[in-house]
Amino acid sequence: MKAVSYRVYGGPEVLEYGELPKPKVGPDSVLVRVKAAAVNPVDWKAQAGYLEPLLDAVFPVIPGWDVSGVVVAVGSDVPEFQEGDEVIGYVREDVLSRGTFAEYVAAPVRTLARKPAGLSHEEAAGLPLAGLTAYQALKAVGAASGDTVLVHAAAGGVGSMAVQLARHFGARVIGTASERNHDYLRALGAEPVVYGDGLTERVRALAPEGVDVVLDLVGGGVIRTSAEVSAPGARLVSIADPEVADLNGRLLWVRPDADDLTALSHLAEQGVLSVEVAEVFPLEKTADAQRLSAQGHTRGKIVVTVP
CATH class of the missing domain: 3.40.50.720 (NAD(P)-binding Rossmann-like Domain)
Known part of the structure; x- marks a missing residue:
């Protein structure tokens, strides 16, 4: 699959765009075909090594924790979702490894909720974290x-x-x-x-x-x-x-929580929550998206899309 990754800590310049193996799907996970992934400051801070005291890194690391996409495969014990479901997720695990700036991400069901109807994938990707x-x-x-x-x-x-x-x-x-x-x-x-x-x-x-x-x-x-x-x-x-x-x-350190994320999805469907998308970049331009995020002046969300 196509993905953006880094093999050493550093700034946007350490990001590589290329082929990586498609992730395996555990019993309580699903494989999500990524449509959009939002950029968050924690992405480039983790990439710079600031979270090294908290999280181990398994290189190469695919950055990104926010996702909106479509389920294409389910684990052996996943009654919550089926193939074809549109989902959003805050896909943070306890190590830096399999992120969302890729064509596919393996996401534990505890990190997911159904995508709000009426929101584009770009908007929905900005909701989870x-x-x-x-x-x-x-x-x-x-x-x-x-x-x-x-x-x-x-x-x-x-x-x-x-x-x-x-x-x-x-x-x-x-x-x-x-x-x-x-x-x-x-x-x-x-x-x-x-x-x-x-x-x-x-x-x-x-x-x-x-x-x-x-x-x-x-x-x-x-x-x-x-x-x-x-x-x-x-x-x-x-x-x-x-x-x-x-x-x-x-x-506060935000936690993945399927119930909380589902509540947010419902509020977005009701029009209580809106997501402003500031700028959209293609996957291969993720480094540019990080540079814009690091400037700290963007209103709304910066989003990366996967064709």
């Missing part, structure tokens, strides 16, 4: 109706999902973003503020009594700033800053 991160973060802090939720990096892939989900739960949302993304956040139902110097004063002007929930999706010390605008008993969660634990908050 970002959607699960936002969903599990909001669940971890019990975000609910009546809460004021502060979302940092609200216009990004995870942030835009968090805004939509929090609004669906009945919460008021304040979101940090560059000014060029403020109209976008307003369209999602958030009240935008510019990040940077003076953020504390800007958030306090919107929420004088403090915010009830903080989602830190960017790191860089914003969790400390957030503590200054939090109401008593506020719940904090970060996906990027371990210091959140010092503030009685939670550091």
Whole structure:
């Protein structure tokens, strides 16, 4: 099969495009013909070796954890799916090895859900990791109706999902973003503020009594700033800053969860969740997709398609 892979840690320059063996399918897995795979910052960070303390790498590594595609074979004990089913998945295993930037990926059923009807494969590929991160973060802090939720990096892939989900739960949302993304956040139902110097004063002007929930999706010390605008008993969660634990908050590492992913798929079908696709690259241009992602200024998802 055609795939993109790397044999040593490094940047986009270490990616190779060529032939690799089609993956074997375990008893509780299915073989997915990849239609689209979304790029996430964790892809190129893992590729650079940042996750080496956590995950072993079995080289050559095919990067990518997000996928939308079609089931073409099922394992011996898979009643959940059959050939021809369209699926989405956050296909993360406990080693770096068989990723989604390839014609085929072997995906454990615990990582999959049915693709939302009405979403293209490009849109659907952007839902799993970002959607699960936002969903599990909001669940971890019990975000609910009546809460004021502060979302940092609200216009990004995870942030835009968090805004939509929090609004669906009945919460008021304040979101940090560059000014060029403020109209976008307003369209999602958030009240935008510019990040940077003076953020504390800007958030306090919107929420004088403090915010009830903080989602830190960017790191860089914003969790400390957030503590200054939090109401008593506020719940904090970060996906990027371990210091959140010092503030009685939670550091979250998103987990593959078929039930959570199915819930997100249903919300997308109902029109509660939308996925904005920023740019699409062919599989052989995955390195260019990574370079664009690493710039950190993209609104929505960068997606790679497989012909």
